[in-house]
Amino acid sequence: MARTISMSSRTRLLGWGSVLMVGNVMAKLNRKSTAEEASAGVDLSGKTAIVTGANAGIGLETSRVLALRGAHVVMACRDLEKARKARKTVVRESEGALAAEQLEPRELDLASLASVRQFATEFAREGRPLHLLVNNAGVMLPSRQETSDGFETHFGTNHLGHFLLTNLLLDPLRAASQARVVNVASEAMQMSGLTRDLDDLNWERKKWSGWKAYGSSKLMNLMFTRALQRRHGSEGITSNALHPGIVRTELARSQSAPFILLGLFMWPWMKKVAGGAATSVYAATAPQYEKAGGAYLADCKPTRAPKLAADEDVQERLWALSAEATGLGS
Numbered sequence: 001m002a003r004t005i006s007m008s009s010r011t012r013l014l015g016w017g018s019v020l021m022v023g024n025v026m027a028k029l030n031r032k033s034t035a036e037e038a039s040a041g042v043d044l045s046g047k048t049a050i051v052t053g054a055n056a057g058i059g060l061e062t063s064r065v066l067a068l069r070g071a072h073v074v075m076a077c078r079d080l081e082k083a084r085k086a087r088k089t090v091v092r093e094s095e096g097a098l099a100a101e102q103l104e105p106r107e108l109d110l111a112s113l114a115s116v117r118q119f120a121t122e123f124a125r126e127g128r129p130l131h132l133l134v135n136n137a138g139v140m141l142p143s144r145q146e147t148s149d150g151f152e153t154h155f156g157t158n159h160l161g162h163f164l165l166t167n168l169l170l171d172p173l174r175a176a177s178q179a180r181v182v183n184v185a186s187e188a189m190q191m192s193g194l195t196r197d198l199d200d201l202n203w204e205r206k207k208w209s210g211w212k213a214y215g216s217s218k219l220m221n222l223m224f225t226r227a228l229q230r231r232h233g234s235e236g237i238t239s240n241a242l243h244p245g246i247v248r249t250e251l252a253r254s255q256s257a258p259f260i261l262l263g264l265f266m267w268p269w270m271k272k273v274a275g276g277a278a279t280s281v282y283a284a285t286a287p288q289y290e291k292a293g294g295a296y297l298a299d300c301k302p303t304r305a306p307k308l309a310a311d312e313d314v315q316e317r318l319w320a321l322s323a324e325a326t327g328l329g330s
Contacts (some may be wrong), residue, residue, distance in 0.1 A: 045070035053137025110161025120168035158217035229293035
């Protein structure tokens with residue numbers, strides 16, 4: 001007599017089959033993998049994500065793929081009109097795979113603490129749980145500039161803006177029961193000018209270096225990631241950081257002509273946007289990082305970071321300085 005399989009047993013078998021399929025895909029990922037490949041077999045139906053800087057580059061691709069996997073994605077962008085146009089293009093090119101309702105453009109200027117507070121307050125007021133927060137937006141500038149709050153722009157936008165945003169969204173993240181924060185850092189952190197004393201984060205006394213300022217902000221992203229994991233990992237909020245690779249995006253559009261020419265020369269060897277978003281999507285969806293935090297990833301694998309990033313005392317002092325600068329309190 002043939003043995004029958006109950007509906008509950010069949011469901012468990014299918015579930016395990018999906019886990020095994022995802023696991024096999026993850027094991028094969030490398031620097032050539034795309035964001036779609038990094039999330040193959042993942043189902044994000046019923047989940048809400050926020051992606052900053054989502055109107056172009058890897059932020060847009062991250063948003064597209066998370067929505068393709070079923071998530072409702074809030075595209076948090078400084079230029080709302082560009083975000084709407086980007087959504088229209090993505091939905092049209094999906095040929096029916098995406099609905100416009102899955103991608104929700106909202107205004108967020110990370111260079112303005114008031115804008116960050118308004119965005120976070122409005123989202124939290126809606127009472128929606130937040131399952132994924134991808135802190136992707138960033139600037140890279142050759143000259144010293146300041147945010148509307150008087151912070152050096154790399155420090156104020158790349159670090160402080162995301163620091164404040166994440167902290168103001170802790171309640172929606174907790175409400176998700178198991179949430180992930182993904183911070184897009186960069187190997188440029190190797191060029192950071194940061195030292196253990198965290199001196200002159202605002203670049204008011206040191207000799208200016210755009211590369212060091214950018215690298216320092218990216219190192220701060222990783223230190224923030226690890227301090228956040230230590231504080232809130234036990235509350236179901238997992239935090240990881242990543243290097244997307246050298247990607248064909250508009251990030252360097254404000255750089256000098258020689259730098260742009262160098263970029264054009266290197267263009268054939270750079271990752272395409274689909275590959276640049278792979279590790280962001282991987283960190284947001286891979287089963288092994290659902291509860292494991294504090295990692296620094298590249299090419300969908302753990303990678304080494306500067307020793308300073310592992311110094312918990314420096315992480316804590318950076319947190320305190322950031323809380324004071326943003327008016328958050330410690």
